[in-house]
Amino acid sequence: MRFTEEHEWLRLDGDVVVVGITEHAAEQLGDVVFVELPEVEAMVAKGDEICVIESVKAASDILAPVDGEIVEVNEALVDTPGLVNDDPQGDAWFFKMKIDDTSILDDFMGEDDYKDFLG
Amino acid sequence: MTGGQSPAHAGSDGAGMTEQTLKRTPLHALHVAQGARMVPFAGYDMPVQFPLGVMGEHLHTRAQAGLFDVSHMGxxxxxxxxxxxxxxxxxPVALKELPVGRQRYAMFTDSSGGILDDLMVARREGHLFLVVNAARKDHDIAHLRAGLPEVEVTEVTDRALLALQGPRACDALAALIPDVAQMRFMDVASHDWQGATLWVSRSGYTGEDGFEISVPEALAEAFAQALLALEWVAPIGLGARDSLRLEAGLCLYGNDIDTGTTPVEAGLPWAIQKVRRRGGAREGGFPGANVILHQLENGPERQRVGLLPEGRAPMRAGTKLFAAEGDGSPVGQITSGGFAPSLGRPVAMGYLPARLSAPESLIWAELRGKRLPVRVGRLPFRPSTYCK
Known part of the structure; x- marks a missing residue:
């Protein structure tokens, strides 16, 4: 699993990248009450705001961590936003992306680096 | 992930202040010891949430009793x-007839009928006691001194202010001070506790029964600890304070009311007694009376309404409102909004033209470039449970 400075995680599953938010991010957000997901087949660019996550007190965005095509989204989060708090780094993945070059994942932090980043 | 700011508080917090300049309430150390997440708010370092979390704190207050530190208020x-x-x-409020031991909701108005701040006015033995918003207290005190040269205006700076709210608030406070059970909504009284005098009112900002208690600062932590020792009392932060007041349809100064809104537009005409209205014995005589009295007789052109988004997306302050899905120009905007934990759905408040403000009216909100349907609802969203 790889991590971004925006507190997202990326995991390679075959030739697609699965993306979610980290346990730290879920804890900071508090109880998630609303999730809006991107459209399947959307072409997104790194840094695009493609998901909305809202807790009782705040709204946040998830950025596309890399360029690519959205190939699947986790509809369960729409019906049960609280999954994001229950299992942020497991069942509560947000979307899967097809990307050209999976070696780009090496550019992101590993688990130890992310822990250091959190301080 | 980006964002994570609390839009509900963005309007009135201490933006730009460094930690060194933030003031602390007498309960600051207790909040930190209880694991609060602290944020700058109106120049103070305040707890936005405790380990229970905003949702849990909100629901706990509705089910049991929540303890809030509101010592930042004036x-x-x-x-x-x-x-x-x-x-x-x-x-624009009648105070001459206010009996000793009672309080009233009021607002300072300006010459155009706008609201400079909202406040509580209590008549205690020998004086009036006011509680004003934290972000406005310096303004309000200067306004009082300038406007009332014959009155002695004293800011109380050596007392904490706590709020205890919820269906078991009375059980909790009566466990310490049995006599408070005799008080009714908007009563005020002095009660002794451990040798000190507490100034107690039966009121609050959640829609629940409860109390607001002014405590000498030296005793504030012990008093809070005595309440928190009761298993049904939990500490509550500013996050849940905001979601609770929103469900109760109560205005947040700087969001739902400000100098651009009059008390009549804000749906607060009940706070203006007959004696201050046209034909009353003390008609007018407050800033903006011509505007406000005219609106009381003829109805305002726009008014604050409750809003129920038809979908699940919360709609926050600043969201623009449209009369029709394809309209180019907004007819109003949301002034407070978010997820209502007790209702399990998003709710909001905002201003609409009178013709669109009837309950059940369908309007449209623009969220992230999309137009989404919203129904006008009734305020409060959840019936209040004051001890009347």
Whole structure:
């Protein structure tokens, strides 16, 4: 699993990248009450705001961590936003992306680096 | 992930202040010890949430009792033989008849009928006691001194202010001070506890029964600890304070009311007694009376309404409202909004033209470039449970 400075995680599953938010991010957000997901087949660019996550007190965005095509989204989060708090780094993945070059994942932090980043 | 700011508080927090300059309430150390997440708010370092979390704190307050630190708010004493009649020059509220031991909701108005702040006015033995918003207290005290030269205006700076709210608030406070159970909504009284005098009112900002308690600062932590020792009392942060007041349809100064809104537009005409209205014995005589009295007789052109988004997306302050899905120009905007934990759905408040403000009216909100349907609802969203 790889991590971004925006507190997202990326995991390679075959030739697609699965993306979610980290346990730290879920804890900071508090109880998630609303999730809006991107459209399947959307072409997104790194840094695009493609998901909305809202807790009782705040709204946040998830950025596309890399360029690519959205190939699947986790509809369960729409019906049960609280999954994001229950299992942020497991069942509560947000979307899967097809990307050209999976070696780009090496550019992101590993688990130890992310822990250091959190301080 | 980006964002994570609390839009509900963005309007009135201490933006730009460094930690060194943030003031602390007498309960600051207790909040930190209880694991609060602290944020700058109105120049103070305040707890936005405790380990229970905003949702849990909100639901706990509705089910049991929640303890809030509101020591950042301004406590002001007015003394003088005719302080009550004098204060009527700044507010459209009748105070001359206010009996000892009662309080009223009021607002300072400006010459165009806008609201400079909202406040509580209590008549205690020998003086008036005011509680004003944290972000406005310096303004309000200057406004009182300038407007009421014959009145002695004293800011109380050596007392904490706590709120205890919820269906078991009375059980909790009565466990310490049995006599408070006799109080009714908007009563005020002094009660002794451990050798100190507490100034208690039966009121709050959640829609629940409860109390607001002014405590000498030296005793504040012990008093809070005595309440928190009861298993049904939990500490509650500013996050849940905001979601609770939103469900109760109560205005947040700086969001739902400000100098651009009048008390009539804000749906607060009940706070303006007959004696201050046209034909009353003390008609007018407050800033903006011509505007406000005209609106009371003819109805305002726009008014604050409750809003129920038809979908699940929360709609926050600043969201623009449209009469029709394809309209180019907005007819109003949301002033407070978010997820309502007790209702399990998003709710909001905002201003709409009178013709669109009837309950059940369908309007449209623009969220992230999309137009989404919203129904006008009734306020409060959840019936209040005051001890009347």
């Amino acid at each position: 406590q002001v004493i007015l003394r003088g033989p005719d302080a009550d009649v004098a204060l009527e020059r700044l507010v």
